[in-house]
Amino acid sequence: MYTTQMDAAKRGIITEEMKAVAAEEQISTEALRDLVAKGQVVIPANKNHKCLKPHGIGRALKTKINVNLGTSKDCLDLDLEMSKVMEAVKMGAEAIMDLSSFGDTQVFRRKLTAECPAVLGTVPIYDAVVYYNKALKAITSRQWIDIVKMHAEDGVDFMTIHCGINKATAERFKKAKRHTNIVSRGGSIIFAWMELTGNENPFYEYYDEILDICQQYDVTLSLGDACRPGSIADAGDIPQIEELVTLGELTMRAWEKNVQIMIEGPGHMPLNQIRANMEIEQTICKGAPFYVLGPLVTDVAPGYDHITAAIGGAIAATYGASFLCYVTPAEHLRLPNLEDVKEGIIASKIAAHAADVAKGLPGASDWDYEMSEARRNLDWDRQFELAIDEEKARRYRAESTPEREDTCTMCGKMCAVRNINKILRGENVDIMD
Ligand code: SF4
Numbered sequence: 001m002y003t004t005q006m007d008a009a010k011r012g013i014i015t016e017e018m019k020a021v022a023a024e025e026q027i028s029t030e031a032l033r034d035l036v037a038k039g040q041v042v043i044p045a046n047k048n049h050k051c052l053k054p055h056g057i058g059r060a061l062k063t064k065i066n067v068n069l070g071t072s073k074d075c076l077d078l079d080l081e082m083s084k085v086m087e088a089v090k091m092g093a094e095a096i097m098d099l100s101s102f103g104d105t106q107v108f109r110r111k112l113t114a115e116c117p118a119v120l121g122t123v124p125i126y127d128a129v130v131y132y133n134k135a136l137k138a139i140t141s142r143q144w145i146d147i148v149k150m151h152a153e154d155g156v157d158f159m160t161i162h163c164g165i166n167k168a169t170a171e172r173f174k175k176a177k178r179h180t181n182i183v184s185r186g187g188s189i190i191f192a193w194m195e196l197t198g199n200e201n202p203f204y205e206y207y208d209e210i211l212d213i214c215q216q217y218d219v220t221l222s223l224g225d226a227c228r229p230g231s232i233a234d235a236g237d238i239p240q241i242e243e244l245v246t247l248g249e250l251t252m253r254a255w256e257k258n259v260q261i262m263i264e265g266p267g268h269m270p271l272n273q274i275r276a277n278m279e280i281e282q283t284i285c286k287g288a289p290f291y292v293l294g295p296l297v298t299d300v301a302p303g304y305d306h307i308t309a310a311i312g313g314a315i316a317a318t319y320g321a322s323f324l325c326y327v328t329p330a331e332h333l334r335l336p337n338l339e340d341v342k343e344g345i346i347a348s349k350i351a352a353h354a355a356d357v358a359k360g361l362p363g364a365s366d367w368d369y370e371m372s373e374a375r376r377n378l379d380w381d382r383q384f385e386l387a388i389d390e391e392k393a394r395r396y397r398a399e400s401t402p403e404r405e406d407t408c409t410m411c412g413k414m415c416a417v418r419n420i421n422k423i424l425r426g427e428n429v430d431i432m433d
Contacts, residue, residue, distance in 0.1 A: 152216070
């Protein structure tokens, strides 16, 4: 009856996935269908991911977050990695990207699509290197594309494909003499392969074939930004913008085949450039949802990059980004541990929610209103229940017990909230008694 969510939307069909997303987003199914038809909302939903709880991604909807996980040489325990995935979902991650880089990656990928309800993404280029386990230059163009097909068959909902760095962009990159060259992992792999073999980027050359695979399984493409700036010095430079223009052209080609598209974006970027960058993406890519890593607004805070990214992410999502890739305190330093993952998720959720409030999405500030009400009433249990990180809020209060139960140790009897409540009730306020 239809191939992809976009195909259905263009034919006027409201799918089960659209109904589920509309119910969550306080939007009518018809309005959502029109946004999907225009490519301004994607609903990544591979036909083989049977346990999926669908989510919509687009600037008219709530900002979503992605968490990167997966097996590695240091963590090959599938059950342990799966428990991290489920914990991330419980904490509010709408999407999980499986970036497994060691062992039999297909086993874990299939476990995810069989058991995990989150929207699942992968980067086939990483997996190809592991899967073929041979010299980079010996991998053929056909073999890169075969991995895309394998992931689609396995039920992956969206894939990052680094198709924007073609030979022309690669030449511009070499002339540009960027401060931090290429920092995208996938981008660096495909650029190296192109240099070693002299061939065109296979993801660009055989893009139509990739679109046919995506159409068959309804895989959403996330067009990777190989030239995303890796420092604020490179933000908004020629390679970044040139690649974005190519991604805009590839977006139009995908929409002709009803393949859903997201665009990936910076990276590192100073605060004052973020709004303009979001608007440029929205115009060049005709409103295709923007998926950003960060942006990190300064380069000097290793150990705190969940904060630099949350500052940039909140601004980005206010002005056009729809999807934030979480950044953990371990960014630039090491593989994140469980605590890093948790801090990264919380920071991204704060950025996403702050943007939703700023955008004035229906119902977005209700949560804040309830929290401030509980605060006014000094209702500590309710404050804990509403906290974005309930465990931390409870722990902090328990670690510092106030003299009076209805205050906290910050101001004690000078508690402004308590004293104003008392005076407004006509009661006496004596701070020094
Ligand atoms: S003691 Fe101070 S910080 Fe604590 S609840 Fe009262 S006003 Fe707020």
